[in-house]
Amino acid sequence: xxxxxIIGSLLLIILVPATMFVGMPIIYPSLQADPNSTGxxxxxxxxxxxxxxxxxxxxxxxxxxxQDTHLAITIQNNSKILAMFSxxxxxxxxxxxxxxxxxxxxxxxxxxTGTKRDTRIEYTELGNDLASARHIxxxxxxxxxxxxxxxxxxxxxxxxxxKSTVNNPVGTNQLQFSSMFQKPQRTLWVQEIKG
Numbered sequence: 001x002x003x004x005x006i007i008g009s010l011l012l013i014i015l016v017p018a019t020m021f022v023g024m025p026i027i028y029p030s031l032q033a034d035p036n037s038t039g040x041x042x043x044x045x046x047x048x049x050x051x052x053x054x055x056x057x058x059x060x061x062x063x064x065x066x067q068d069t070h071l072a073i074t075i076q077n078n079s080k081i082l083a084m085f086s087x088x089x090x091x092x093x094x095x096x097x098x099x100x101x102x103x104x105x106x107x108x109x110x111x112x113t114g115t116k117r118d119t120r121i122e123y124t125e126l127g128n129d130l131a132s133a134r135h136i137x138x139x140x141x142x143x144x145x146x147x148x149x150x151x152x153x154x155x156x157x158x159x160x161x162x163k164s165t166v167n168n169p170v171g172t173n174q175l176q177f178s179s180m181f182q183k184p185q186r187t188l189w190v191q192e193i194k195g
Contacts, residue, residue, distance in 0.1 A: 042079060042192040045071050050185050055160050057103055057173040063159040066107075066177065066186070070157040073190045077151040080193040083144045085109045085158050087177040087186030091123055091136040094172035099125055104163040105175040109142040112154040117144035121175060140177075148195035156190050 049068045073081065091103060103123040110116045119142055142158075166173060177186045 038194055040194040042076065042194055043073070044189065044191045045073055046187060046189040047071055048185055048187045052176055052178040053186070054174045054176040054178075055105065055162055056171040057162050057164040057166050058171060060161055063106075063108060063161045066158045066160055069186055069188055070155060071188055071190050072153055072155050073192060074153040075149060075151060075192045076194075078148050078195045079151075080148055080195045081111050081113075081115075081146045081154060081156070082191040082193055083109055083111055083156045084189040085140070085142045085186070087140050089121065089138055089140050090176045090178050091121065091134075092174040092176060093123065093134040093136070097125060097134075097166065097173060101125060101166045102164060103166070103173055103175075105160060106163060107140065107142065107158065107160045109144045110155075110157045110159060111144060111146055112156065113146055113149060115144060115146045117142050145193075156188065158186075158188065 047069070051068065053066050053069070055064065069085070075081065093103065097103075101124070103121075105121045106118055107121070108116045108118045119140065121138075121140075123136065160175070162175075164173065
């Protein structure tokens with residue numbers, strides 16, 4: 001009796017998935033992917049970095065690449081690129097920072113086609129009574145998608161610049177891709193999507 005129940009269990013384990021694999025597309029033809037349809041993920045790359053990256057508050061118009069935060073992707077003809085960047089961040093504000101000053105940092109997710117998405121982190125002190133240095137943390141997420149592109153290799157980078165206006169010694173305030181409470185990790189994902 002035990003052998004027949006073991007054989008029956010094995011047959012169920014093998015036959016049920018095989019029947020579903022063959023039978024479901026017949027019963028539900030929409031489950032079969034059309035190779036000419038759009039929106040299908042073709043490939044994905046990602047890079048995670050566990051180091052601190054920082055930019056100081058000097059005023060500049062030039063963007064600088066965030067260290068170790070870049071990827072290259074080679075795509076087929078008529079595909080889109082979807083890029084995503086996430087990281088915890090920390091504003092490190094000196095005790096010299098005062099009223100009428102502003103910390104402004106622009107961060108850009110760039111795709112080698114000239115497509116980019118910008119975001120901004122800004123801090124302004126409203127009061128006159130400043131006690132000490134401050135650390136303000138948060139999380140950042142930037143998403144950017146291109147139109148259909150020709151075949152080729154495209155570079156995806158993250159860059160940043162400071163637009164800060166400070167009276168205290170320049171360079172004493174920073175934006176860091178890091179966290180006070182966890183191991184810092186900034187991640188860049190890049191996907192090729194059939195257009």
